[in-house]
Amino acid sequence: MGALAGGIYSNAFHGITGMTAIILMLFHATWATIVLARKNERMILGFHRAPPLPAGDGKPSACRPRACHRDPCRHHRGPRLSGFRPEYAVYARSASGPAVSRASVQRVWEQVRALGGKNRYYSMNALWTLRVLLDWSTGGPGRNRGRRHPTELRLGDGVDSWRVIAIDPPRSLTLLFGMKAPSAGVMELVVAPEADGNTRITVTAYWHPAGFRGLLYWYVMAPAHGFIFKGMTRAIATRAEQAEAETGNQPR
Numbered sequence: 001m002g003a004l005a006g007g008i009y010s011n012a013f014h015g016i017t018g019m020t021a022i023i024l025m026l027f028h029a030t031w032a033t034i035v036l037a038r039k040n041e042r043m044i045l046g047f048h049r050a051p052p053l054p055a056g057d058g059k060p061s062a063c064r065p066r067a068c069h070r071d072p073c074r075h076h077r078g079p080r081l082s083g084f085r086p087e088y089a090v091y092a093r094s095a096s097g098p099a100v101s102r103a104s105v106q107r108v109w110e111q112v113r114a115l116g117g118k119n120r121y122y123s124m125n126a127l128w129t130l131r132v133l134l135d136w137s138t139g140g141p142g143r144n145r146g147r148r149h150p151t152e153l154r155l156g157d158g159v160d161s162w163r164v165i166a167i168d169p170p171r172s173l174t175l176l177f178g179m180k181a182p183s184a185g186v187m188e189l190v191v192a193p194e195a196d197g198n199t200r201i202t203v204t205a206y207w208h209p210a211g212f213r214g215l216l217y218w219y220v221m222a223p224a225h226g227f228i229f230k231g232m233t234r235a236i237a238t239r240a241e242q243a244e245a246e247t248g249n250q251p252r
Contacts, residue, residue, distance in 0.1 A: 093218050096204035097229025101237030105191055108199045108240040109170030110151070112189050116159035117147040122239065123231035127224070131179070135161070140180030162187065183207055183214035201236050203229040 101108050115121065121128050132145075144161045147153075157164045159175060166174035170191055177185040185207040192200045205225055209215040 093207040093209065093222075094204055095207075095222055095225040095229065096202055097226055097231070097233050098200060098202040099230070099233035099237040100194065101199045101201060101240045103199060103237070103240035103244040105170055105193050105199050107244045108191050108201050108236060110243065111236045111239050112173055112191060112201070113153050113169070114151050115173075115189070116162065117145070117150060119150075121232055122235035124228050127228060132161070135179040138180055144178075181214075182211065182217055183209045199237075199240070201233045203233050205229070 111122070140161075144158065147159050148157050153159070153164055153167055153173065155164055155167060158178075161178040162175035163178055164173070165176045165186065166172070172191070173189045175187045175189075177187065185205060188204045188206065190202045190204070192202075194200055207214075207218050209218055
């Protein structure tokens with residue numbers, strides 16, 4: 001009975017914090033939309049401008065992303081990434097969402113490497129847009145959208161407001177969080193074959209809070225993260241299966 005009560009309390013708490021996060025995002029998004037619609041130049045100019053994209057060397061990282069989260073290796077230190085904070089190298093919090101696809105590893109990877117830009121994030125794009133507007137309304141570079149190439153990625157590339165800090169085709173992609181927040185974080189997408197011939201895709205956010213504000217931000221957003229990442233991986237799995245059914249198992 002105690003365990004049941006604890007589970008109910010935990011679910012209620014996460015529900016409240018998740019709803020609070022969505023309400024705050026809606027409020028800021030509405031305000032930012034009004035500012036844009038009225039073309040209030042004074043308020044628009046008050047927001048920060050996004051830094052220019054650094055030039056990557058075009059070479060994929062040969063390191064393991066998880067290890068580099070703890071100790072950034074020479075591959076990650078190659079291009080100078082704007083906003084990267086070495087003191088946030090250990091990510092003390094994480095949230096993930098997995099899914100399994102009947103498609104091949106290569107087909108799933110094709111969906112992973114096409115993330116962002118016009119494709120957006122495959123699932124719950126309205127929530128991603130709300131987060132973008134929230135970032136813009138607080139002076140961040142959230143409204144940056146686009147990528148160098150629609151399907152190709154290399155180290156240092158910008159993907160909307162994210163930055164590629166590790167890529168190991170067709171196994172993993174690690175993106176540095178670029179929006180304004182009281183912490184540092186990355187999103188890692190891992191593609192792995194299963195023993196039964198299926199392919200597992202996992203999206204994980206690693207987060208290192210910067211003090212109390214960072215912890216508060218994490219615990220408010222954590223319930224939404226799991227929900228969003230599960231939707232993203234399921235969408236990637238489905239799209240990969242559809243692509244394989246249309247064109248066979250040959251990579252594009």
